[in-house]
Every structure is written in structure tokens, then in C-alpha cells.
Amino acid sequence: MRALCWEGVDRLAVRQVPDPELRNAHDMIVRVRRSATCGADLPLLAGRVPGLAAGDVLGHEFLGEVAEIGPAVRRHRVGDRVVVCAAVACGNCWYCRQGLYSCCDNGATTGTVTEAAWGQPTGGCYGHPRRTGGFAGSHAEYVRVPYADVGAFAVPDPVSDDRAVFASDAAPAGWMGAELGAVRPGDVVAVWGAGAVGQLTAQAATALGADRVIVIDRYPERLRMAERHAGAETLHYEHTDVPAELRERSGGRGPDVCVEAVGVADGGGRPVSLADRFTGRGGPAEDPLAVREAVHACRKGGTVFVSGTFTGFVDAFPLGAVMHKGLTLRSARQHGQRWIPMLLDRMARDELRTEHLATHRFDLDQGPTGYALFRDRADGCVRSVFTPHG
Ligand SMILES: [Zn+2]
Ligand SMILES: [Zn+2]
Numbered sequence: 001m002r003a004l005c006w007e008g009v010d011r012l013a014v015r016q017v018p019d020p021e022l023r024n025a026h027d028m029i030v031r032v033r034r035s036a037t038c039g040a041d042l043p044l045l046a047g048r049v050p051g052l053a054a055g056d057v058l059g060h061e062f063l064g065e066v067a068e069i070g071p072a073v074r075r076h077r078v079g080d081r082v083v084v085c086a087a088v089a090c091g092n093c094w095y096c097r098q099g100l101y102s103c104c105d106n107g108a109t110t111g112t113v114t115e116a117a118w119g120q121p122t123g124g125c126y127g128h129p130r131r132t133g134g135f136a137g138s139h140a141e142y143v144r145v146p147y148a149d150v151g152a153f154a155v156p157d158p159v160s161d162d163r164a165v166f167a168s169d170a171a172p173a174g175w176m177g178a179e180l181g182a183v184r185p186g187d188v189v190a191v192w193g194a195g196a197v198g199q200l201t202a203q204a205a206t207a208l209g210a211d212r213v214i215v216i217d218r219y220p221e222r223l224r225m226a227e228r229h230a231g232a233e234t235l236h237y238e239h240t241d242v243p244a245e246l247r248e249r250s251g252g253r254g255p256d257v258c259v260e261a262v263g264v265a266d267g268g269g270r271p272v273s274l275a276d277r278f279t280g281r282g283g284p285a286e287d288p289l290a291v292r293e294a295v296h297a298c299r300k301g302g303t304v305f306v307s308g309t310f311t312g313f314v315d316a317f318p319l320g321a322v323m324h325k326g327l328t329l330r331s332a333r334q335h336g337q338r339w340i341p342m343l344l345d346r347m348a349r350d351e352l353r354t355e356h357l358a359t360h361r362f363d364l365d366q367g368p369t370g371y372a373l374f375r376d377r378a379d380g381c382v383r384s385v386f387t388p389h390g
Pocket of ligand 2: 089090091092093094095096097104105106107
């Protein structure tokens with residue numbers, strides 16, 4: 001089959017790779033209909049994540065048809081249209097039973113690097129082949145889906161592919177930012193980043209009763225989308241004193257909840273050495289500008305939720321402000337299995353619309369072009385979506 005493979009720093013190519021096969025009774029094979037780019041792919045593309053090797057298949061946000069099922073799969077049949085959670089989780093371990101699916105003990109089969117750097121290995125994810133599980137990505141014609149009854153969800157008929165594909169990753173990540181950020185009715189919520197996750201965090205915050213939602217970015221077309229589709233107020237950070245403006249719009253206190261949905265995709269620099277970058281022992285660390293601003297702007301006693309993808313260590317983190325302002329700081333990779341059924345229901349009732357995020361569509365063969373547009377935010381690109389079967 002054809003697949004979009006990482007070939008080296010900033011180099012991608014479409015290659016012929018072996019078809020995936022069922023490896024155990026709970027697996028299924030999905031024929032991909034949509035596979036979206038995600039900001040979390042950009043550190044991989046830039047070579048900032050150790051363990052990625054030339055030939056690895058990228059991509060973790062996808063939707064498709066069930067092509068083949070293992071004998072122990074109960075909830076799916078060949079031909080069903082399913083969206084698959086980007087996080088691979090077993091559904092059975094202690095963490096999964098707490099709803100902390102992306103922390104699954106069995107989701108990653110290859111956690112050595114993460115265990116050394118973070119104290120524990122984390123759960124699996126498609127398209128991060130060696131670091132988080134050995135699972136090939138979804139920018140391919142077919143994907144092997146382990147724990148299929150846990151991670152794949154039937155898509156209700158009225159929900160289009162272009163809407164449902166974002167239930168795989170961006171929508172649960174957005175919902176999580178608002179819910180674990182502890183948004184309550186009447187809150188003022190600020191969201192850094194008007195990409196797909198930021199826009200969906202804004203929609204979720206409104207659904208949870210926020211009084212005002214303010215989205216911060218520097219790309220006018222993304223800010224317009226946040227206004228139109230998420231009903232958010234917006235700030236262009238190059239033209240505004242963001243903390244002052246946020247105080248002004250929140251009774252002088254600062255937002256109750258601040259969600260960072262940027263990460264370090266924008267100019268994170270190049271590694272001196274991958275391992276040193278990851279462990280913080282040398283080379284430039286990641287620069288969490290938006291997290292610093294969120295901590296600075298947040299009201300005393302408020303919550304800062306970090307959604308952006310960081311890989312290792314950061315410099316100059318304002319821990320003093322976290323302590324003296326009594327902030328709650330939370331973060332996670334999305335625990336999608338917890339929210340995807342609810343999100344699909346909302347999509348079916350037309351309460352959650354996401355198809356506008358699919359700004360650019362490509363055949364898989366145009367994958368390198370799709371990634372370049374997405375990485376550079378060129379031509380108004382919010383997400384490139386690949387259709388491997390045309
Ligand atoms: Zn993602
Ligand atoms: Zn588990």
C-alpha cells in the first residue's frame with residue numbers, strides 16, 4: 001500500500017510499504033477515508049522527537065471503513081464507518097479504568113525513551129512509531145487498529161466524513177482542555193491558539209457555560225473562524241497587550257481558565273542532538289511563550305491547561321507565579337475514548353460542527369505539499385486532510 005513516510009528533518013515522501021496485518025484477536029484493519037494533519041506531527045516532522053526513523057508512517061487523526069476484524073472484536077463489522085481515537089489504549093488497565101486513556105500502561109509497547117525522560121512510559125499513539133507504541137500512522141491506505149472495541153467508534157449516518165474525522169483527536173483534545181481546565185458557568189476563558197484544537201476548546205468552553213471566550217492568535221483567517229464558528233471574541237497578539245486586554249475583559253481579575261493550544265510548532269528551532277534535546281542536557285530547550293503568557297494572565301486561583309505538544313524540557317517557566325497566584329496547572333494528551341461517543345452525538349445533532357477545519361484536501365500522493373502548507377500556515381491552511389482512496 002502507499003503511505004506518507006518521514007524521511008528525515010523536514011522531508012516526507014510517499015512510499016510503498018507492506019500492508020498492515022491482524023496481529024492479535026482484538027485488532028482490526030481500517031481502510032482510511034480521511035486522515036488529518038495535527039500540530040503534534042510538527043515536532044516529529046522537524047526531527048525534535050527521538051526514536052523516529054526514516055520510513056516511519058506519520059498521522060494519527062483518521063476515519064475509515066472496517067476492512068478486516070480479529071476474532072475477538074465484538075463492536076464492529078466489516079464495512080462499518082468508524083472514527084478511531086488517536087490515542088491507543090487497552091481499556092482494561094488501572095489508568096484506562098480511571099478514564100486516563102492516553103496514560104494507558106499497555107498502549108505503548110516501546111516506552112523506554114519516555115520512561116527514562118518522564119519517569120513512566122505513556123500510552124500509545126498512531127504515527128509515533130517507536131516512542132509511543134510501535135503503531136504505524138494513518139497517512140496510509142490502511143491502518144492496523146489494536147484494541148478495536150476500545151478505540152474505534154461507529155459514526156452516526158448523518159455525520160459527514162469531514163466532520164467526524166475531527167472526533168478522532170482535535171475535538172476530544174478541545175473538549176478536554178475545557179473540561180479538565182474546569183470551565184464553569186459564567187467563567188471567562190482565554191484560549192491561546194486558533195488552530196483546530198484552540199477553536200474546539202472555545203466551542204467546548206461555550207458548551208460548558210462560559211460567559212466569555214477569548215481566542216488569541218496572529219493569523220487573521222484563523223481568528224475569523226474562531227469568531228464565526230466558535231462564537232469567540234478574538235485578540236491579535238501582535239497588535240494587542242494581551243494580558244492587559246484580558247484583565248479588561250474579565251472584571252480586572254484575569255481569565256478564570258487559560259488554555260494553551262499552541263505548543264512549540266511555530267519556530268521551535270532545530271535540535272543539536274535529538275537525545276540531548278529530549279532530556280534537556282544540551283541544545284536549546286523548547287520555548288513555551290504561550291504557556292508563560294497564560295500563567296501571567298490567569299486570575300489568582302485560576303486554572304491553566306496545557307494542550308500544546310511539548311516533547312521534553314522548557315526554559316524559564318514561571319513556577320513562582322504558579323505558586324504565588326495559587327494556580328492549578330493541568331495538562332494531558334487527549335483521553336479521547338472518554339468523550340468521542342458524546343462528541344459524535346453532538347455532531348449528529350448539529351451542535352458541534354468541525355468540517356470548516358478541513359481547509360485543504362489532498363490525495364495521499366500530495367502529502368508532502370499538504371504538510372508544507374500546514375506547517376507554514378500558508379494559504380489559510382488550518383488542517384490538511386488526505387483522502388488515500390480518492
Ligand atoms: Zn493530534
Ligand atoms: Zn490501558
